[in-house]
């Protein structure tokens with residue numbers, strides 16, 4: 435029987451690979467692990483009155499906030515603030531960045547950006563949802579309150595990123611720049627156990643994920659790519675299979691494991707697309723590159739985009755390298 439390796443053990447083992455490590459990132463990751471367990475317990479009750487439905491307020495995105503959006507945001511915020519490694523947080527559910535203003539936190543090294551609950555439209559209909567997180571070292575001096583600049587770093591400066599998917603099982607997937615690893619939650623033991631070490635995504639896949647309901651609003655290059663996916667061609671195993679859950683984390687996770695591409699292009703209504711660069715696209719792009727895949731806005735590498743606003747959006751094409759390259763070529767040719 436293979437020995438179970440828990441997330442906690444794995445993080446500590448990996449820390450040993452870096453003699454200069456201080457243990458701060460280890461501490462931070464264990465805070466995320468704790469919050470994930472707390473949120474997971476609540477997600478499993480989705481459908482019961484006290485955790486179902488909207489809170490009756492809109493967030494900075496103009497979206498109806500769901501009770502689980504707010505709950506997850508509060509639990510991750512509390513877990514991160516309680517740790518001395520984090521000086522501030524930015525979140526989809528917070529209009530401005532949050533300063534953890536205590537002497538210990540002001541002296542901390544890291545900032546965290548998060549989408550506390552991804553796939554909100556699927557909460558009440560029992561479809562997989564998730565949490566996404568992105569971690570940077572601060573650029574402002576330690577011992578002072580965190581600043582906006584600490585959050586507006588390009589994705590290529592991330593020191594770690596990951597997501598939790600609350601699905602048929604709960605899986606935490608993360609990377610600190612040394613491969614992508616997945617841990618499945620064992621509720622009987624209350625631990626995340628290593629289940630997917632060194633995830634690599636195929637260069638070519640057979641799945642495409644896009645909300646085709648927006649088809650007429652898509653740029654021509656994207657329309658061409660959808661037609662390409664649907665065309666008959668045995669040599670390239672087309673037509674590809676269309677799969678769209680409507681939760682970025684769930685669509686990405688499936689495609690990461692099997693090979694595929696997720697597309698959220700610009701539309702006439704959303705010329706910058708829908709997804710948020712800082713806490714949806716950057717962490718997912720970091721993971722896919724660590725797994726051998728590719729992520730762009732159709733023209734440039736997502737991780738090289740220099741952010742200017744906390745909640746800025748970007749078109750997003752992510753997944754198997756050759757599939758993303760194909761849609762990029764069509765966008766460059768047809769717009």
Ligand SMILES: O=P(O)(O)OC[C@H]1O[C@](O)(COP(=O)(O)O)[C@@H](O)[C@@H]1O
Pocket residue numbers: 497526549551552553554555645680681682683708
């Ligand atoms: O309903 P649409 O327009 O297809 O958008 C679905 C996309 O929006 C999102 O729900 C946005 O994320 P949030 O739920 O965190 O706001 C993604 O998870 C998903 O991929």
Ligand SMILES: [Mg+2]
Pocket residue numbers: 549551552553682714
């Ligand atoms: Mg989201």
Ligand SMILES: [Mg+2]
Pocket residue numbers: 503526549550551552553554
């Ligand atoms: Mg969200």
